[in-house]
Amino acid sequence: MTAFKTFLAIIGLCLAVTLGFVAIAWRAPIDPVSPPSASGFDPALVRRGAQLAAAGNCSTCHTAPGGRAFVGGRALPTPFGTIYSTNITPDPVTGIGRWPEEAFRRALAEGVDRAGRHLYPAFPYDHFRLLTRDDARALYAFFMTREPVSATPSANEVAFPLNVRMLLAGWKILFLRQGSYQQNPAQSEAWNRGAYLAEGLAHCGACHTPRNRLGAEKASERFAGGEVEGWNAYALNEASPAPVPWDADSLRFYLTNGWHDAHGVARGPMAAVVDNLAAIPDADMKAIATYVASIAGEVSAERRRAAEALIANTRNPTGQSIVGTEASGENIFYAACASCHEGDRGLPFGGVNLALSTGPSGPNPDNVINVVLWGLPPADGARSPVMPGFAGSLSDQQLVALLSYVRSRFSDKPAWANLDKEVRDAKSGGRPSSVYPAHGIDPAQATLNRGEEP
Amino acid sequence: MKIKVNGREHEVESDPDTPLLYVLRNDLALNGAKFGCGLGQCGACTVMVDNEAVFSCLTPLLVVQDREITTVEGLGSIDNPGPLQRAFIEEQAAQCGYCIAGMMMRAESLLQKNPHPSDGEIRAALEPNLCRCGTHMRILRAVRRAAELMRIAALGTAPRAP
Numbered sequence: 001m002t003a004f005k006t007f008l009a010i011i012g013l014c015l016a017v018t019l020g021f022v023a024i025a026w027r028a029p030i031d032p033v034s035p036p037s038a039s040g041f042d043p044a045l046v047r048r049g050a051q052l053a054a055a056g057n058c059s060t061c062h063t064a065p066g067g068r069a070f071v072g073g074r075a076l077p078t079p080f081g082t083i084y085s086t087n088i089t090p091d092p093v094t095g096i097g098r099w100p101e102e103a104f105r106r107a108l109a110e111g112v113d114r115a116g117r118h119l120y121p122a123f124p125y126d127h128f129r130l131l132t133r134d135d136a137r138a139l140y141a142f143f144m145t146r147e148p149v150s151a152t153p154s155a156n157e158v159a160f161p162l163n164v165r166m167l168l169a170g171w172k173i174l175f176l177r178q179g180s181y182q183q184n185p186a187q188s189e190a191w192n193r194g195a196y197l198a199e200g201l202a203h204c205g206a207c208h209t210p211r212n213r214l215g216a217e218k219a220s221e222r223f224a225g226g227e228v229e230g231w232n233a234y235a236l237n238e239a240s241p242a243p244v245p246w247d248a249d250s251l252r253f254y255l256t257n258g259w260h261d262a263h264g265v266a267r268g269p270m271a272a273v274v275d276n277l278a279a280i281p282d283a284d285m286k287a288i289a290t291y292v293a294s295i296a297g298e299v300s301a302e303r304r305r306a307a308e309a310l311i312a313n314t315r316n317p318t319g320q321s322i323v324g325t326e327a328s329g330e331n332i333f334y335a336a337c338a339s340c341h342e343g344d345r346g347l348p349f350g351g352v353n354l355a356l357s358t359g360p361s362g363p364n365p366d367n368v369i370n371v372v373l374w375g376l377p378p379a380d381g382a383r384s385p386v387m388p389g390f391a392g393s394l395s396d397q398q399l400v401a402l403l404s405y406v407r408s409r410f411s412d413k414p415a416w417a418n419l420d421k422e423v424r425d426a427k428s429g430g431r432p433s434s435v436y437p438a439h440g441i442d443p444a445q446a447t448l449n450r451g452e453e454p
Numbered sequence: 455m456k457i458k459v460n461g462r463e464h465e466v467e468s469d470p471d472t473p474l475l476y477v478l479r480n481d482l483a484l485n486g487a488k489f490g491c492g493l494g495q496c497g498a499c500t501v502m503v504d505n506e507a508v509f510s511c512l513t514p515l516l517v518v519q520d521r522e523i524t525t526v527e528g529l530g531s532i533d534n535p536g537p538l539q540r541a542f543i544e545e546q547a548a549q550c551g552y553c554i555a556g557m558m559m560r561a562e563s564l565l566q567k568n569p570h571p572s573d574g575e576i577r578a579a580l581e582p583n584l585c586r587c588g589t590h591m592r593i594l595r596a597v598r599r600a601a602e603l604m605r606i607a608a609l610g611t612a613p614r615a616p
Contacts, residue, residue, distance in 0.1 A: 322470050325455050327516050335471035335514035377582075378495065388494030392506030392563075393513040395521065 025169030027116040030106065032098035035090055035148075041141040043451060049142025050444075050452050052135055054279035056128070056201040059444035060272040061085045064153075069443035070146055073153035076122050077229075077432075080215060081158035083122045091148035104140045105133070111172065118168035120156070121175075121215060130181040130200030146447050175216035187294075190283075194291025197284060202277075204292065207233035207269065223295050225363060230426075230433025231268035232366050234358055236295050241361040241413075244307040245299040252289035256282075257348070258385075258439050262311055264352035264359070265385045265438045267376055268367065275442040279454040314353040327398055329405025336390065337402075348385040348438075360410035365403055365419060369426045370433045372399065379437035386438070391427060399423045455519055459484065460528030470516035475499045477515055478525060486526035486555040490584075497583030500556035501525045507563040509582075526555040529562060537607060538562055541600035542593075549587030556583050561597045565604060571597075 053059070062085045064073035072087040090097035096104065096114070103114035111125035112118055119125065131139070161167060181196045198204045207228040209217040218224075225235035234241055244250075244262040254260040258274040266274045277285065320338075322331045340351035354360055359368040375389030394402065400419045407416055416422070425431040445453075457464050457474075459482060466481050478484045478501070487510050490498030494509040501510045502524040530536030535543065538558045548554045557580060564571055564579040571579070576597050585593065 322516065325470050325516065325519070327519065331470065331516055332514075335516045336512070375494075386493075386495060388509055388512050390512075392508040393503055394517055395504070398517050 021169070022166065024173070025118070025166040027110070027112045027118070029116040030100060030103040030114050032114065033100045035092050035097040036144055038090075038145040041145050045138050045141040046145050047452055049138035049140070050448060051280050051284075051454060052139050052201060053142050053444060054276045054442065054454070055197055055284065056139070056203070057273055057276045058088070059276065059442055060269075061122075062088050063443045067443075068149055069445075069447045070143065071149045071151045073151060075154075078120075078122055078215065080162050081156065083120050083156045083158065084153040085122075086153060087149065087151050088143055089146050089149045090144045091150045094150050094152045095148060096143065097148055101137060101140045104143075105136045108136055108139075111168070111176070118165040118172070120158075120165075120168065121171065124203040124206045126176050126217070127200050127203035127206060129176070129178070130196060132180065135201070145449075171214060171216070174214070188290070190287045190290045191294060193284065194287035194289070198288050198291050202288065204236070208236050227366075229269050230366060230431055231270075231370060232362050232364060233270070234362065236292060238297050240296050240358075241363065242358045243310055243361055243411075244356055245303055246293055246296065247299070248286070248289045248293040251292055252285055255289060256285055259348040261347045261352075262307075262356050264357045265348055265376070267371060267438050268436060269434060271436045271438050271440065272442070275440055276444070279442065279445075281454075310355055314355055327401065329401035329403070330409075332394070332398055332402045333405055333409075336394070340387075351387070354406060354410040357410070360406050361413055365407070365416045365422050366426075366431070366433070368403060368406065369399075369422060370435070372402070373426055374433075374435040376438045377435060379440040382439055382441050384437050384439035396420070396423050396427065455515060457515065457518055457523060458521070459523045460525060461522075466515070468515055470514060472515045473511050474501070474503075474513045474515055474518055474523070475510035478510060478523075484525050484527050487559075488552055488555060490552070490556075495584075496553075497556040497560065498553050500559045500583060502559055502563050505563060505566055507560040524559070524562070526558055529558060537603035538565070538596075538600040541603055542596045545592050545596035545599055547589055547592040547596040549585075549589045553583060553585045553587075554593075557585070557593055561600065565597070565601055569601060569605060569608075571601065573598075 059069045061074055061076060062072050063069045064071065067073060070088045072085040074085045076083045076085060087095040089095040092098050099114045106112050107119065108125060108128040108131055110129070111121065111123060156163070181200060183192050184195070187195075205217050205223060207226050208223050210221050210224055210226045212218050223236040224239055226233045240246065242263060246263070250260050250262060254263060254266065255274055255277050258271065259265040320334060322334050324331070337351070341354055343350055359371070362368065371387060372394070373389055373391040375387040376385060378384055378386045400423055403419055403423070404415060407413070426433065455466055455468070455470065457466060457477070459478065464482055466477055468477050468481060475487055475489060478487055487501050488498040489511060490496035492511050494512040497509070499509055499511040500507050502508070503513065503518055504521050530539045538561060542548065542554060542558060560580055560583050561576070564576065568575060573594065576594055580593070580597070
């Protein structure tokens with residue numbers, strides 16, 4: 001009898017836990033509204049929303065390649081399956097046209113859609129939760145005044161049990177913190193503004209902070225560098241591998257223009273970020289730069305001197321050339337790379353001197369391999385820095401020789417391990433990486449009406 | 455230095471950092487590949503190295519020793535044009551013709567890897583090559599025709615009349 005009682009107790013407990021979890025995970029739907037009229041929104045609010053949408057980089061994920069901005073459908077590969085971004089135009093059926101502002105705000109803060117379904121954290125609500133009510137209202141005004149487009153993205157390819165959205169409530173209990181941005185009184189107003197934007201809407205940590213096995217940012221390793229789309233998102237904290245330390249001025253220039261002469265050109269997924277950021281007010285850019293520069297902390301005088309020496313050195317190219325006919329790394333560098341990367345033409349249309357580039361000092365060779373193989377394709381409809389790819393012209397062996405040389409010559413860090421495999425995987429697509437032009441035109445620009453331009 | 459072009463070995467005197475394009479045109483009189491931009495941005499200089507399409511204007515001689523180089527001259531001759539050349543003639547794909555050798559080499563590299571490319575795949579593969587005359591639609595048709603000619607040839611049957 002006792003065994004039977006124990007059995008009943010276990011069943012009862014399981015049931016209670018399940019019911020308890022469902023009670024916690026359950027989110028009520030918010031009633032749909034008839035789509036608000038676009039003319040009902042204050043144009044000034046819409047303009048501010050446009051800038052906030054740019055700071056939030058919304059168009060990058062919510063636009064399919066070559067598609068119209070905010071229509072969604074872009075495949076976002078994650079370790080848990082492929083998630084397709086949603087249509088956030090105000091289409092009443094396939095978009096957010098019937099979402100009241102309250103539902104929009106709840107999605108940002110809690111990662112729950114209007115119908116009460118938990119959203120995957122590919123949507124960075126763990127950052128967006130910091131948005132103020134006013135900013136959420138401006139963003140809402142911006143999206144509700146875009147042209148509605150009827151389009152349903154492909155269904156997510158997430159396997160059981162992760163396709164049970166209620167489980168995301170568990171993820172949120174573990175990783176989603178609550179509350180709005182708390183001012184730090186010890187810091188300046190600009191710093192606080194920057195922290196609010198960078199930690200919140202701009203969600204820098206979504207790429208620049210490493211993630212744990214459940215896909216959440218590791219709280220103990222903030223800005224320690226992450227991986228995204230086959231690219232290394234470099235550490236922004238004291239572990240930053242940049243040969244020339246970043247400061248607020250260089251960051252502001254880089255984030256505004258997409259390049260900086262002592263660091264190089266934004267490429268990979270960062271290219272879209274800087275295209276977006278070009279639309280935000282300069283005061284906000286300054287604030288973000290102030291905050292991000294502070295993440296790395298004070299730069300020692302010694303490191304600063306070393307950086308100045310490095311910059312001075314690059315002004316006097318060695319004038320070295322090829323010795324012999326062996327395809328050594330050094331010879332390949334001087335035959336194929338040096339004419340741009342040690343040339344007279346400055347950035348952004350010349351090549352960065354690799355002594356200043358973060359690539360050769362990176363924690364792994366991914367970024368350097370990506371650009372050497374696939375280059376920087378030209379942007380459509382915009383002037384852009386370009387680099388040809390060398391995937392066809394350099395053999396695997398030659399690439400390995402070149403990469404080893406670049407690492408040993410332009411970095412003081414130990415050699416990269418397993419270069420053969422890294423090169424093979426990158427070439428075969430075993431390690432997929434996205435290839436983007438260095439500059440493009442943010443697709444969101446095409447949705448702006450007269451008077452809404454930055 | 456030794457290089458192998460269209461199956462033939464050549465001994466050339468040029469410096470190791472000389473672009474392959476200059477060696478082909480100036481030393482070997484293979485003038486199919488053209489100089490366009492010199493920056494790897496137009497594709498007129500495209501040739502194949504180990505079956506991969508590359509910009510010969512950016513490829514130093516140093517890295518192509520011991521590798522198989524194929525130029526448009528290697529695809530066939532005037533008397534006996536290869537399938538790609540035939541297809542480009544039959545579709546009258548050339549206007550001024552400056553880009554065409556590069557287009558054919560990139561298409562050849564595509565068709566070797568993918569004998570049944572979709573239109574999207576052809577467009578994506580040829581994207582690095584520019585044509586300023588605007589014959590893109592004819593070029594696309596020519597590549598599709600070449601794919602068909604190659605399939606027929608592979609079946610060992612006589613090709614259909616155009």
